[in-house]
Amino acid sequence: MSLPVPSATGADPVAVGPVALEEAGVSLGRATWRRLRRTPTAWVGATIIGLFVLVAIAAPLLTPYEPASTRWASEVSTTNVPGPSAEHWLGLDRYGADMATQLVYGARTSLLYGVVSTLIGLLAGTALGALAGGAGAVGGRVGAWVDATIMRLVDVMLAVPSLLLAVSIAAVLGTSGTAIVVAIGAAQVPVFARLLRSSMLAQAGADYVLAANALGLRRSRIVMSHLLPNSVGPTIVQATLNLATAIIEVAALSYLGLGTPEVASAEWGRMLVAAQERFDEVPRLALLPGIAIAVTALGFTLLGEALREALDPRSRR
Known part of the structure; x- marks a missing residue:
């Protein structure tokens, strides 16, 4: 339904369309979902992620062989790596493992490492x-000191490139899957900390905060009840984007030899390591895991960007 509204120039009334009426009184979550479902990139990203998760969960049902x-x-042999056949439809790798099984179980490993490392970075x-944001919003000498101390620590961590920081931490912890998860999670901590702190300081002058102060609520x-819940949205969106980065960094650390020491383990980065010596002769050994990493990272990136645009008030139409 459209309503006639007089124009400022005294001309004929201008119709206000149903979209403007529907947005009135709609919650942030519902309005975000409405914009998100109209975004093609969100559907593409969600489809890729859905297939990725499905393959990771259903790995034992998709292949009859054991990983690694x-x-x-x-x-x-040194001169022959069997290609696709009826028994191995993507062929074998250089260690004699089924290539399709490696890719399927590699999706599970990458998902586990990516999600756990992102959760570590997100929580910390x-x-x-x-x-820092709460102390800065509250104000006072103590609050300013706490905020400044935490932010200087975050600045030191941000001064080191995330991949280099992850490599340094993984090198100290040793070669294992746990070392990869902790290293990548620690490298993500300063990004989430600075983003949430900035969001909370931006919300500190909002009307609902002034009203809460006027009611005499404790700082x-x-x-915890007002500033933090209303500031955490951008951090959740950043976590979606960081999942793509985490999957790439998992492969990068494995490629550098900082992952699990088992050479034939089902992990995409380790598969790239195994393929580099035979790339000229059998390029599929590197192309298949490389494509899997790229497509999966693309899915998380598309969904994260679409979610960020849907939550941005400036993009509302």
Whole structure:
């Protein structure tokens, strides 16, 4: 339905369309979902992520072989790596493992490492950002000191490139999957901390904060019950984008030899390491895991960008 509204020039009334009426009184979550479902990139990203998660969960049902099995090692030689066949529809790798099985179980490993490392970075970064942002919003000498101290620590971490910081941490912790997860998670902490702190300081002057202060609510309650819930949205969006980066960095650390020491392990980065010596002869050994990494990272990036635009008030139409 459209309503006639008189124009400022006294001309004929201008019709206000149904979109403007529907937006009135709609919650942020529902309005975001309405914009998100009208975005083609969001559907493409969600489809890619859905397939990725489905493959990771259903890995035992998609292949009859065990991951990292080298039972066909006798068929591989320095001059021959068997290609696709009826038994191995993507062929074997240089260690005699089924290539399709490696890719399927590699999706599970990449998803596990990416999600856990991002959660580590998100939780630790949120804790630091909430402490700094809350202290800065409250004000006072103590609050300013706490905010400045935490932010200087974050600045030091941001001064080191994230991949270099992850490599340094993984090198100290040793070669294992746990080292990769902790290293990538620690490298993400300063990003989440600075983003949440900035969002909380931007919200500190909002009307609802002034109203809470006028009602005499304690500052700690204002920070935890009002500031933090209304500031965490951009951090969640950043976590979606960081998942794409985490998957790439997992592969990068494995490629550098800082992952699990088992050479035939089902992990995409480790597959790239194994393929580099035979790339000229058998390029599929590197192309297949490389494509899997690129497509998966693209899915998380598309969904994260679409979610950020849907939450941005400046993009509302």
